[in-house]
Each structure stands twice: as structure tokens, then as C-alpha cells.
Amino acid sequence: MTSPGSPQQVSPQADAGVLSADDMGRAVRRMAHEIVERGNLDQLVLLGIRTRGVPLAERLAAALLDIAGTHVPVGSLDTTLYRDDYASAGPRPLAETVVPVDVDGREVILADDVLYTGRTIRAAMDAVMDLGRPQAIRLAVLVDRGHRELPIRADYVGKNMPTAPEQSVRVRLVEIDGTDEVVVA
Amino acid sequence: MMKHLLSMEDLSAEDVTQILDTAAGFVDLGERTVKKVPTLRGRTVCNLFYEDSTRTRISFELAAKRLSADVLNFSAKGSSVSKGESLKDTALTLQAMGVDAIVLRHSESGAPLTLTQWVDAHVLNAGDGSHQHPTQALLDLFTIRQRFDRIEGLRVAIVGDVLHSRVARSLVQGLRTMDAEVTLVAPPTLAPPRPEAWGAAVSTDLDAVLDKTDVLYLLRVQRERMAQQFFPSPREYARLWGADRDRLARLPQGAIVMHPGPMNRGMEITAEVADAPNAVIGEQVRNGIAVRMSCLYLLLGGDG
Numbered sequence: 001m002t003s004p005g006s007p008q009q010v011s012p013q014a015d016a017g018v019l020s021a022d023d024m025g026r027a028v029r030r031m032a033h034e035i036v037e038r039g040n041l042d043q044l045v046l047l048g049i050r051t052r053g054v055p056l057a058e059r060l061a062a063a064l065l066d067i068a069g070t071h072v073p074v075g076s077l078d079t080t081l082y083r084d085d086y087a088s089a090g091p092r093p094l095a096e097t098v099v100p101v102d103v104d105g106r107e108v109i110l111a112d113d114v115l116y117t118g119r120t121i122r123a124a125m126d127a128v129m130d131l132g133r134p135q136a137i138r139l140a141v142l143v144d145r146g147h148r149e150l151p152i153r154a155d156y157v158g159k160n161m162p163t164a165p166e167q168s169v170r171v172r173l174v175e176i177d178g179t180d181e182v183v184v185a
Numbered sequence: 186m187m188k189h190l191l192s193m194e195d196l197s198a199e200d201v202t203q204i205l206d207t208a209a210g211f212v213d214l215g216e217r218t219v220k221k222v223p224t225l226r227g228r229t230v231c232n233l234f235y236e237d238s239t240r241t242r243i244s245f246e247l248a249a250k251r252l253s254a255d256v257l258n259f260s261a262k263g264s265s266v267s268k269g270e271s272l273k274d275t276a277l278t279l280q281a282m283g284v285d286a287i288v289l290r291h292s293e294s295g296a297p298l299t300l301t302q303w304v305d306a307h308v309l310n311a312g313d314g315s316h317q318h319p320t321q322a323l324l325d326l327f328t329i330r331q332r333f334d335r336i337e338g339l340r341v342a343i344v345g346d347v348l349h350s351r352v353a354r355s356l357v358q359g360l361r362t363m364d365a366e367v368t369l370v371a372p373p374t375l376a377p378p379r380p381e382a383w384g385a386a387v388s389t390d391l392d393a394v395l396d397k398t399d400v401l402y403l404l405r406v407q408r409e410r411m412a413q414q415f416f417p418s419p420r421e422y423a424r425l426w427g428a429d430r431d432r433l434a435r436l437p438q439g440a441i442v443m444h445p446g447p448m449n450r451g452m453e454i455t456a457e458v459a460d461a462p463n464a465v466i467g468e469q470v471r472n473g474i475a476v477r478m479s480c481l482y483l484l485l486g487g488d489g
Contacts, residue, residue: 076208081222081482090487091186093203094210130219 019159019182020176027158028056031140033061033155035109041070043135045075045106049124050095052113055175056142060111073100077110081184082123095123109156112173113171115141118152143182186483189308191297192317193358201362205327208472208479214251215474225254228285228485233275234311240446241311241321243358244470245288248477255487257284271298276303286485289313307484314350321445321450322355324476326363328469329400332441336363342428343385343396344370345453346415348377351403352445367428368394372426374415386432391426395435401429402443404451419452428458441465 019027034045040063048057054076061074078095110124125137140156145163163169163184170183187195196204205435212222230249242258249256250397259275274290279287285415286307289297294314301308312318313474330336341360347353348367360367365387366455369376406422416422423429428442429444436442442454442464458464 078208083226086224086486091483091485094207095334096210097213126223128356131217131221 018161019143020181020185024158024180024182028059029063029067030058031156031158032067035060035064035140036068040107041068041072043105043107044072044101045101045103046072046074046109046111046140047099047124048074048129049110049112049120050076050078050080052171052173052176053077053111055173056140057109057111058175059091060109060140075099075101077124077127079120079123079127082126084119084123097127099131103134105133105135107113107136107138108134108138109138109140111140113142113173114169115139115144115152115154115157115180116147116169118148118150121131122150142171143169186486188484189297189301189310190319190480190484191301191308191310192354193322193362194317196319196359196362198362198364201323201326202242204323204476204479204483206332207473207483208323208327210450211251211475211478211482212472214478215471218423221251221252221253224482224483225249225252228254228277229257229283230286230288230385230481231256231257231259231279231284231306231313233279233290234258234313235272235289236295237262238290238312240288240470244473245309245477248474248481249286251474252481254479254481268330268424272300273303276300280304285380285488286481294317296305306375308483309480313352315351315354317479318457319355319476320350320357320473320480321352322359323445323480324469324473325356325402325445326359327366327472328440328443328465330471331468332465333399336360336365340368340389340397341365341400341402342368342370342391343404344374344391344399344428345406346410347371347404349407349410350404354383354476355412356402357385361385368398370394370426372416372422375410391432392435395432398436400443401428401436401440404447405447406449406452408449419449423455425457427453429455430457433458433461433463436463439463443469446470 046057046061048054049154052077061072064072076097078090078097080094138155141154142158143159144160147165168185172179172181234247246256284306288309290311291391294316297308297310298314331478343353358365361384368390369385369387373389376387444466448454
């Protein structure tokens with residue numbers, strides 16, 4: 001079905017930029033509007049999943065401040081110690097987890113760049129649970145590329161992007177990569 | 186990463202840096218309400234201690250438990266070891282029980298290396314004879330780096346029974362690997378005969394090195410050495426090689442005092458120095474757990 005060159009194939013050309021910097025800015029802003037519509041802003045905390053979820057969480061917080069005038073605290077979450085591939089893939093370097101407020105009773109919004117199998121989000125939810133008892137955990141992702149392996153879905157999606165499993169989706173962010181774009185290869 | 190942690194000699198500067206960087210990620214965990222992560226769930230770590238060492242044992246035990254491993258404590262006293270079972274038979278028993286890692290403390294230098302020949306488990310040396318105590322050296326390096334943001338170029342004086350000390354031997358190797366300058370200060374009877382092999386300077390005069398010392402590391406005086414007449418009396422030891430208020434005052438600004446514990450207050454260190462703000466002895470203990478978590482985490486990954 002997905003042999004190279006088959007007409008049904010969803011894959012765009014290799015290395016095509018599928019989301020420009022402008023698209024990305026609009027997507028983040030739209031997600032922020034959806035968060036505002038849901039309300040409860042003063043109980044929110046945004047936790048970016050290392051590495052590229054962190055700038056995304058910061059951008060969402062900036063957009064929320066702009067739209068609603070609310071300062072939503074932003075933190076970062078390293079899921080390394082909660083991953084399910086430690087035995088198979090081996091140890092990975094650890095990054096810092098910074099949680100600016102007590103998560104007890106708060107609504108935590110996890111932010112990540114790409115939602116794929118859902119395994120990182122499972123790890124992130126376990127990591128949050130070890131920090132306290134949030135009132136709710138929501139999920140915001142810039143790109144949902146499908147192919148879930150766990151019953152997980154995002155509450156806020158920048159762009160739904162159908163992909164083939166053998167493709168790779170690369171999100172590049174100015175803060176880390178010097179440029180804003182999403183590339184499918 | 187290697188399979189076992191036996192000696193500081195086996196570790197490159199990159200290895201040491203990786204272990205210390207990883208340990209930094211575990212320090213905050215000790216401050217949380219839930220001081221536990223699920224990483225080693227289902228793994229079994231055995232603390233096999235042929236010498237008493239409550240501190241090292243509980244530090245390793247906490248490290249393994251905070252990573253969610255199951256922990257067996259097997260000490261020579263009150264076990265089959267006291268009934269004459271050999272290290273080999275104990276090792277084969279643990280092998281048959283399927284333990285994933287063995288933390289070994291033994292009075293014979295080289296026992297951990299020998300153990301690796303009999304078991305599939307990862308072996309971590311928790312002190313062997315007068316040979317090595319690598320996790321102590323690593324937690325000391327971590328504590329130094331935490332205070333100074335570097336190790337390279339620091340001037341470290343290690344004071345006491347250098348000759349018999351596995352702590353000194355491991356730490357000197359680690360410091361040399363990380364390009365620190367080391368001076369060994371010891372009574373003439375307890376100084377190493379061939380200091381050049383250690384890559385360190387040697388002095389018998391503590392007062393002569395104080396003003397050129399960033400890290401003053403005091404070794405524990407082992408009481409049994411006194412019986413063997415390596416030095417005349419505790420009072421004379423304290424007078425010539427002990428850290429007191431006057432000597433503390435002569436260290437450069439920002440210098441720190443370290444001790445691997447347990448301390449003989451009044452002998453190698455006065456109570457005043459032990460409790461001084463630039464003594465980091467409590468930090469060494471705290472960091473010990475994070476460093477041992479780091480070693481377990483790095484060694485046991487990728488087994489599945």
C-alpha cells in the first residue's frame with residue numbers, strides 16, 4: 001500500500017517544510033484561545049516535556065498572557081526515568097525537571113512538540129503523579145502525527161498531520177534549533 | 186558505559202563526567218515528597234557486605250530503592266558466610282537467584298574483580314581491602330564540582346593514612362583523571378613509598394601546604410593503625426596532622442573541608458572544624474545517594 005511512488009501515499013516530498021514559522025505561530029495562538037475558552041486559567045500550570053515541549057509551553061504561556069492577561073506558570077518535565085525503554089534502549093542523559101508551583105489541585109497542561117505513539121505522554125503523566133495530585137492533566141501538542149500505541153489523545157492540537165510510520169517528523173524551534181519549522185522526511 | 190564499577194582506574198574523564206552529570210539529575214529527587222522513580226522496577230540489587238559499613242550499605246540501599254529496585258542485604262555476620270561459605274559459593278547462590286547487580290564490600294583487594302568471573306550480574310565495588318572505593322571517590326568529586334563548578338586545576342590536599350586508604354587511592358586517581366593537583370600529607374610511616382606512581386606530591390608537613398589548598402580532605406584514622414605503632418599517640422597525631430580552628434583559618438578564601446566519615450572528632454578533625462560552614466561532610470553523604478543512583482542507572486540500562 002505504501003510502496004514508494006504509490007499514488008495513495010500520504011507522504012509529501014522528502015524534507016518538505018509542512019509547517020512554516022507563520023503557521024506555527026498561528027497554531028500556538030489558536031491553541032491558546034482554546035485553552036482560554038476552557039477557562040480555569042488561574043489554576044493552570046504548563047509543563048513542557050523536555051526538550052522541545054519546553055519552548056512550546058513558554059510560547060503558549062506568552063500567548064495566554066497576551067490574550068487573557070493571565071500569567072500561567074511554566075515548568076519543564078524530564079520523562080527519562082519514567083520511560084518504558086530503559087531496559088531495551090539503555091540509559092539516556094537526564095535533564096532537569098522544574099516545577100514552579102505545587103501541582104496539587106491544579107490543572108496541568110503537558111506540552112510537547114509531536115504526539116506519536118503516546119508512550120512519552122504515559123511517562124509524563126506518571127512523572128506528574130509523583131509530583132502531587134493535580135485536579136486534571138491535559139495535553140497540548142504542536143503536531144499529532146497519529147499511530148498511537150496507547151489510549152491517549154491530545155486536548156489541544158496545533159496540526160493533525162497524517163504520516164506513515166516510516167516517516168520522521170522533525171519540529172525545529174528557534175529557541176533550540178535556530179529556526180521555526182516542521183519537516184516531514 | 187561499562188558493565189561493572191570496580192576501580193577509578195577504569196574510568197575516563199568522559200565516564201566520570203557522565204556519572205556526575207547523571208547524579209546531578211538525581212539530587213533534587215531527595216527533596217521531593219515522593220523520593221522514588223520507577224526506572225529499576227523489577228530489578229534486584231544485592232548488597233553483599235563482608236565488612237561492616239552501615240553508612241555505605243544504607244546509602245547503596247536507599248539509592249537502589251529510590252530507583253524502585255528490590256534490595257537484598259546480605260552481610261557476613263549472621264549469614265551462611267559465618268558458617269564458612271566461600272565467596273564463590275555465595276556468588277553462585279546469588280547467580281542462581283537471578284540478582285541483577287551485586288554491591289560488594291570485602292576485606293580482600295580484588296574480590297570484586299574475582300566476583301565478576303562467577304556471576305552475570307553487574308558488580309559494584311563498595312570497597313575492597315586497601316585497593317578501591319570508587320563510589321566514595323565519585324561522590325567526593327561530585328561534591329567538589331558542586332562547590333567549585335570545576336575540578337580541573339583545583340589544589341587538593343589529602344591528609345592522613347594514605348598508605349592503607351582505599352578512599353585516598355580511588356580519590357587520587359579520580360582527581361588526576363579530572364586534572365586536579367594532589368598533595369598527599371601523611372606521617373612518614375603512612376606516606377606511600379613511591380608517590381610518583383600516584384601522580385601526586387607528598388609532604389609530611391600539613392602547615393606548609395595549607396595556604397595552597399582549595400580542598401582539605403581528611404582521612405579517617407583507623408584506630409588499629411595506632412596499635413601497630415604507625416604513630417605515637419592520638420594527641421600527637423591531632424597536633425601534627427589534625428584539622429583545628431587555627432589550620433582552618435589558614436586555608437584560602439572559599440576552601441572546603443571534606444571527610445569520608447565516620448569521623449574521629451578530636452583526632453583528625455576537631456568538632457569545631459567538622460561543624461564549620463566550609464565543611465561539606467553532610468553534603469558528601471547527601472550526594473552519595475545521588476551518585477550511587479547514577480552508577481546503578483548507568484550500569485543496569487539496556488539489559489532487557
